[in-house]
Amino acid sequence: MLKTIRMGEWFQIVVPLAWEGKTLEQIFRLVWEAPKKLTHSFRMEDKVLLNGDRANWNIPLAEGAKLQFKLFQEEELHIIPNYMEVDILYEDDHVMVVNKPPFITTHPNDPEADTTSLVNALQYYLQSSGELRNIRQIHRLDRDTSGAILFAKHVLAGAIFDRMLVKREIKRTYLALVHGLLQPKKGIINAPIGRDRHHPTKRRVSPSGQDAITHFTVLKEDKNNRQSIVKCWLDTGRTHQIRVHLSHIGHPLAGDILYGGEPVVNRQALHAAKLEFNHPFSYEKIECYAPFTDKPVIFKNIDINLI
Structure with a gap:
């Protein structure tokens, strides 16, 4: 250290x-x-x-x-601060790991008109703490996806963590509730992902797409409802990767209507449960577990700290 x-x-x-x-x-x-x-x-x-x-x-x-x-000089703010309660899993002078709730975007699509994203809330949090600097998003989660997400608090940390993400030095573990009972119970999905030419936001497995690798392990099965809770972690970070890959093997996420899931829950059932990295400024091993916030509960009888 x-x-x-x-x-x-x-x-x-x-x-x-x-x-x-x-x-x-x-x-x-x-x-x-x-x-x-x-x-x-x-x-x-x-x-x-x-x-x-x-x-x-x-x-x-x-x-x-x-x-x-x-590292900590004041900056002209690029994002409009807006108050919202935030669940901080880890924070120091350089980074924050936040438990993102579902149904909000990670960042504003229009920095001037949209003030309801998680980035807006974190900008308010920083400013209220006397830190007049721009929060820097390292990766993102879809609007309906919940869980741990990483932000940098100054420009050097942002650059280092961007590089760490590209080099796969930040490990993200997800939980997904999917339709069906998987066989085999663990494996690797190696299938390139590209845009769906018939839908503006949809992705699909495509030979001409970008390389995409997803590891999965079944944690629990509900044989009566024919559903499984699956742990996933990624070697790549393509848009909608877990959603596309699990749908591709015939097990779409519950609630993920875009990729073939049934609306048995009120959102796509995907949660970023754990985030791990070696801190570049202290050399500490940082592990963050993101508690579930859904009511009613989507991921039943799962101890998040044992993921």
Whole structure:
């Protein structure tokens, strides 16, 4: 674990043994894999200090030295803050993991006209905490999907987590209530996904689509109602991936009318139950479990902490 402390607009990291001999340039480029443009701005705008002085980006660092990064300055807000209760599963100076309720969008489609998204609510939360910075969404959930979703609280964290998402270093585990009893009880769906030319928002399995891989395991079966609760995790993050893949193998989500599900529940029965990552600024292993919020209950007799 790294030794860190916030100091107003600055964030201090005590250089660990693993960083000794590396330059600041290598920390940004190789350790964090930050974008070149962002790295350049930190360098040109003197947003990094070494032991309180302007840092030389090309001199090897010594263990125990103190690096300070200017991360928390105020920004012009791009999203209109709007109050809504939010269920925060984890928060520190860099990131937030939030339990998204169903029936709201993750982000506004029109930043000026739409103020009812989760991003608007989090922008209000940040502002009310005295943090005048833009919240940065790392991934998204469909309007009807509930559960854990990750946001960054400053530009460097946003860039690092974007890269981690692409490299599959953020693990997301979902629960789905589907029609039918699956055989086999676990497996991998490897089927490319593309747009459905006959529907503006629908996706479908298509040989010309993007690679898409979904792992699944059956957790519970309701043989009387011929339904199953399935745990899924992804190697890729395509739009509607779980919905498309489970429908493709003949087991659409309950409530997911778009992909063949029956309206036996009041929404598509998909919940982002768990989110895991290694924190880039502390090296802590972060695990967040998102409690169910549906009434009536959709995922019955499931202990979310055992997923």
